[in-house]
Amino acid sequence: MNKILFIINPVAGGGKAKKLEPQINEYMKDIKLEYCIQMTRKPKDAIEMAKLGIKEGYNTIVAVGGDGTVNEVAIGIMESGHGTLGIIPSGTGNDLARTLEIPFDIKAALDVIIKGNRKKIDIGIVNNNLFLNIASIGLDSEVVKNTEKIKKRIRTRFAYLVGIINTLFSFKGKKVMLEIDDHLMDKDISLVAVGNGKYYGGGLKILPMAIAEDGYFHVIVVNKTPMLKLLFLFPSIFSGQHIRFKKDVEIFKAKKIRIITEDKTYLNVDGEIYDIEKETLFTINDEKLPVFC
Numbered sequence: 001m002n003k004i005l006f007i008i009n010p011v012a013g014g015g016k017a018k019k020l021e022p023q024i025n026e027y028m029k030d031i032k033l034e035y036c037i038q039m040t041r042k043p044k045d046a047i048e049m050a051k052l053g054i055k056e057g058y059n060t061i062v063a064v065g066g067d068g069t070v071n072e073v074a075i076g077i078m079e080s081g082h083g084t085l086g087i088i089p090s091g092t093g094n095d096l097a098r099t100l101e102i103p104f105d106i107k108a109a110l111d112v113i114i115k116g117n118r119k120k121i122d123i124g125i126v127n128n129n130l131f132l133n134i135a136s137i138g139l140d141s142e143v144v145k146n147t148e149k150i151k152k153r154i155r156t157r158f159a160y161l162v163g164i165i166n167t168l169f170s171f172k173g174k175k176v177m178l179e180i181d182d183h184l185m186d187k188d189i190s191l192v193a194v195g196n197g198k199y200y201g202g203g204l205k206i207l208p209m210a211i212a213e214d215g216y217f218h219v220i221v222v223n224k225t226p227m228l229k230l231l232f233l234f235p236s237i238f239s240g241q242h243i244r245f246k247k248d249v250e251i252f253k254a255k256k257i258r259i260i261t262e263d264k265t266y267l268n269v270d271g272e273i274y275d276i277e278k279e280t281l282f283t284i285n286d287e288k289l290p291v292f293c
Helices: 018-028 045-055 067-080 095-099 106-115 139-150 158-168 227-237
Strands: 003-008 034-039 060-065 084-089 118-121 124-126 129-131 134-138 174-180 183-195 217-223 249-254 256-261 265-269 272-276 279-284 289-292
Touching (some): 003 018, 018 034, 018 106, 067 084, 067 095, 067 289, 084 095, 084 106, 129 134, 134 174, 139 158
Parallel strands (some): 003 060, 060 084
Antiparallel strands (some): 118 289, 124 279, 134 183, 174 256, 183 217, 256 279, 265 272
């Protein structure tokens, strides 16, 4: 029999996720399934909670939070070797949920899990970090770094928009060597995004061509562009129309990507920021992740 463990990140979405506990209980009281709700207390808690839950016989582990919570629960499932991921989007971004067309209404999201419709999606690995959605280098990683500070004052998706505007006025581009499935190229870039998902940053459709389960990374390279042109290009990302600007935006599809940077920079992995120097390697994991969607 299916047993469900709900892992809630109480600080996700500025406390929105924590408020969903009564609604989950109300919904589940009429469902003839064993379930449990647990709250995380600190970063990485959800990884261990998911692993322990699977050991205790819970075969569906539901991340109640944002993309960071989803990432942690996914790591716990993958390290356990079995289990299915469920998602109740309730964070700031919820971008993987957008790609997987998971409803933002809690009852509808629970219906998806209970009905049992699922697919197996690709898992990316970058410098030993697992990611399900998008990892990137360049302008957006610096945006996320700046947004971390802004979120202390603005705890909504508009924090990311403010972060973008602030970063656009100071960003100078990056010199990189790109290796895409053994094809080498030197580039002056504003951004390189590699992913399985279509959206990041709370709904920016950066990879409109991405398919989460096709066995390939989808890659977008935004070449170094003057600030004024970037300001003009940016609004088109909301609808994925930026890919029409062929001179500035290049699209690739690959199994392996290597990026070598001249200077120290940041790597954005599903919204988490890591310092990197020199080489960054993206590969697709041999195993896929089952997820209700």
